[in-house]
Amino acid sequence: MKRREVIKKIGFSFGAVTLTPSLLSVLNGCDFKQEGWQPKFLSYQEYDMTDKITDIFIPKTDIPGAKELNLSRFIDAHYQLMLSSAEQKNIKFLMKKFSDMLLEKTSKKKLDEVSTSEYENQFSRLLKADKLQRQRWQKSYNDYTKKLNKGEAVKPLSKDINSYIFLDGLRQLSIWGFRNSEYIGEKVLAYDPVPGQQRGCVDLIETTGGKSWSI
Incomplete structure (x- = not known):
């Protein structure tokens, strides 16, 4: 199945994200043409990663991918504008654990030496692990954060757990930003700038050709 068809069927399955005017402007490209743009939250190395x-998550095919839609700039703005200081600190921590794991697994000294295929190998190992393993990682992380928030003593999590949590969260945020970008919303998903009548139980194939509605 082509990626265009997959995107049409992706559901908004990971919770609502509140969009501020500042974040909306970034998502829809208002800030992307600024000369000399620089990341506001991420370091240059973190931004490049x-x-x-x-x-890799969303490559260019018959429709624009992450680079063409500047999703990394949106993600940088999301981290800066939407996260609390504690959440920002946690993102930095998870990114560091992931980069440490990546360098260790690839025997590289610098991130810019890691090839695309080496990134993909780790994505496959973590994000495509069997369901039970992924559930264990998520539970371990949830239990860890609950204890941490209560001020209880905790044992450090493995690099694999931290790396999985980081990648899974970034993948979800990437898909969310992709689906809600102006281009995808108007050109790929079902889009009606002036919604009309409300109909309840209708066939999605009949009404939109199987496309999800643009948000």
Whole structure:
């Protein structure tokens, strides 16, 4: 199945994200043409890593991918504008654990030496692990954060757990930003700028050709 068809069927399955005017302007490209743009939250190294990861998640095919839609800039703005200081600190921590794991697994000294295929190998190992393993990682992380929030003593999580949590969260945010970008919303998903009548139980194939509605 082509990626265009997959995107049409992706559901908004990971919770609502509140969009501020500032974040909306970034998502729809208002800030992307600024000369000399620089990341506001991520370091240059973190930004480059995010850019590479999102491009692997959503490469350009018959429709624009992450790079063409500047998803890494949106993600940088999301981290800056939407996260609390504690959440920002946690993102930095998870990114560091992921980069440490990546360098260790690839025997590289610098992130810019890691190839796309080496990134993909780790994505496959973590994101495509069997369901039970992924559930264990998520539970371990949830239990860890609950204890941490209560001020209880905790044992450090493995790099694999931290890396999985980081990648899964970034993948979800990338898909969300992709689906809600102006181009995808108007050109790929079902789009009606002036909604009319409300109909309840209708066949999606009949009404939109199987496309999800643009948000």
